[in-house]
Amino acid sequence: MSRVWEFNYWAKELCIYWHLSMANPVAYGRIPYKGVVILDNFTFQSPTKIIFGKDTEHQVGNEVRAHGSKVLLHYGGGSIKKTGLYDRVVQSLRGAGVKFIELAGVQPNPRLSLVHEGIELCRKENVDLILAVGGGSTIDSAKAIALGVPYDGNVWDFFEGKADADKALPVGVVLTLPAAGSEASDSCVITNEEGWLKRGYGNQLNRPVFAIMNPELTYTLPPYQTACGAADIMAHIMERYFTNTRDVDFTDLLSEATLKTIIKHVPIVLEDPENYESRAQIMWAGTIAHNDLLSTGRVGDWASHQIEHELSGIYDVAHGAGLAVVFPAWMKYVYHHDIPRFTQFAVRVWNVEQDFFNPGKTALDGILHLESFFRSIGLPVRLDELGVPSDRLEEMANKTKTGNDGKVGNFVKLTHADVLKILELAK
Numbered sequence: 001m002s003r004v005w006e007f008n009y010w011a012k013e014l015c016i017y018w019h020l021s022m023a024n025p026v027a028y029g030r031i032p033y034k035g036v037v038i039l040d041n042f043t044f045q046s047p048t049k050i051i052f053g054k055d056t057e058h059q060v061g062n063e064v065r066a067h068g069s070k071v072l073l074h075y076g077g078g079s080i081k082k083t084g085l086y087d088r089v090v091q092s093l094r095g096a097g098v099k100f101i102e103l104a105g106v107q108p109n110p111r112l113s114l115v116h117e118g119i120e121l122c123r124k125e126n127v128d129l130i131l132a133v134g135g136g137s138t139i140d141s142a143k144a145i146a147l148g149v150p151y152d153g154n155v156w157d158f159f160e161g162k163a164d165a166d167k168a169l170p171v172g173v174v175l176t177l178p179a180a181g182s183e184a185s186d187s188c189v190i191t192n193e194e195g196w197l198k199r200g201y202g203n204q205l206n207r208p209v210f211a212i213m214n215p216e217l218t219y220t221l222p223p224y225q226t227a228c229g230a231a232d233i234m235a236h237i238m239e240r241y242f243t244n245t246r247d248v249d250f251t252d253l254l255s256e257a258t259l260k261t262i263i264k265h266v267p268i269v270l271e272d273p274e275n276y277e278s279r280a281q282i283m284w285a286g287t288i289a290h291n292d293l294l295s296t297g298r299v300g301d302w303a304s305h306q307i308e309h310e311l312s313g314i315y316d317v318a319h320g321a322g323l324a325v326v327f328p329a330w331m332k333y334v335y336h337h338d339i340p341r342f343t344q345f346a347v348r349v350w351n352v353e354q355d356f357f358n359p360g361k362t363a364l365d366g367i368l369h370l371e372s373f374f375r376s377i378g379l380p381v382r383l384d385e386l387g388v389p390s391d392r393l394e395e396m397a398n399k400t401k402t403g404n405d406g407k408v409g410n411f412v413k414l415t416h417a418d419v420l421k422i423l424e425l426a427k
Ligand code: NZQ
Pocket: 075, 076, 077, 078, 079, 080, 106, 107, 108, 109, 110, 134, 135, 136, 137, 138, 140, 176, 177, 178, 179, 180, 181, 182, 185, 186, 187, 188, 189, 217, 218, 219, 220, 221, 222, 225, 228, 229, 232, 290, 305, 319, 320
């Protein structure tokens, strides 16, 4: 980095900070740990049976058989046919005497219309289990179908908060893309084409009954999808890491180790896509990042996810790429809320040398390291690099889902005006 460039960069950062701190004294005031809890009571339930390693997809028939005799085989745009995985899954199902019907065509940012189609099909065919073979979009589409089959109303009710599910069909998974963590998570994210609203729904029923995870299945991922997956995995960890809960050393350290695993192994697989060891590290880290182990006893933030969902909902960009743009902008906006936590992130995760007399600089350095890492693995870090124009930022800010208090996030409670400023920082 040239000195002139570096000077300009820091001058710009300082201007942004000055401007925002004047406009947002609440977000930028160093808010004391008021109303903060120490390690919360928690219930941790992660019932998904994980079957991990080479050739494990051959076990899918027997796993399905334990839950019924007829299955909906659900998948995306055809990558599983190109790689030969489809044939191996079908052979295993047949070998176990499982009958199946198929529904293909899940698109990234899975659509509600296909979910409705799946619900009708499963009811007509009396299906016992939905088998998702693919990435997060296929798994989420399967989860939504599973919720909708036994429900009399419109499955979208769950995503709008109008109803809560009390039963669902079981979902099984053969994972081909480490990213969303949906293979063991309690959440499901669907896009309603009417209004292009992307909404998540959390319920313990959403956790798959099994997930088959063979790292070799990820060798065929295009580099951009590998990188998007890395950003999503890191975002799931960081959403939990930036918390107001105190005394969370154990989960802080677990989170830092999980982040460092991704930082170490993603560049290796981008160079060497068939490196089993690194693919395996990434795949397992991706599940741990989002099965809620890392949020035990602490309150996560999730503002960056809520903001990003409007990006991928409206512009149909990859979720991980949207996060690579939004997360650093969110960090730059809120880091003064808790400089020690951001300093810890910089020093422990990015090996930034601590500036004892200027901890704010150390904190900001950590954020810049994250941004450089995203760039180094081929991700966009600004809206224009993502191909998103800046003319609908206000609409995105207004659409961003809030909590019951009308605010977005927990670490710093953001108003729509704050969200708009974060999106402007991402330009
Ligand atoms: O459709 P196919 O042909 O399978 O191709 C997919 C798709 O084009 C391709 N792909 C997957 N595995 C592959 C492969 N190509 C070659 N080789 C392989 N092994 O990758 C493309 C992207 O797939 P997708 O499933 O959309 O990606 P991802 O796993 O990142 O899932 C993204 C979705 O998950 C949601 C996101 O919002 C987004 O809709 N999320 C779900 C969460 C959850 N349920 O817990 C949490 C996350 O925060 C996230 O919001």
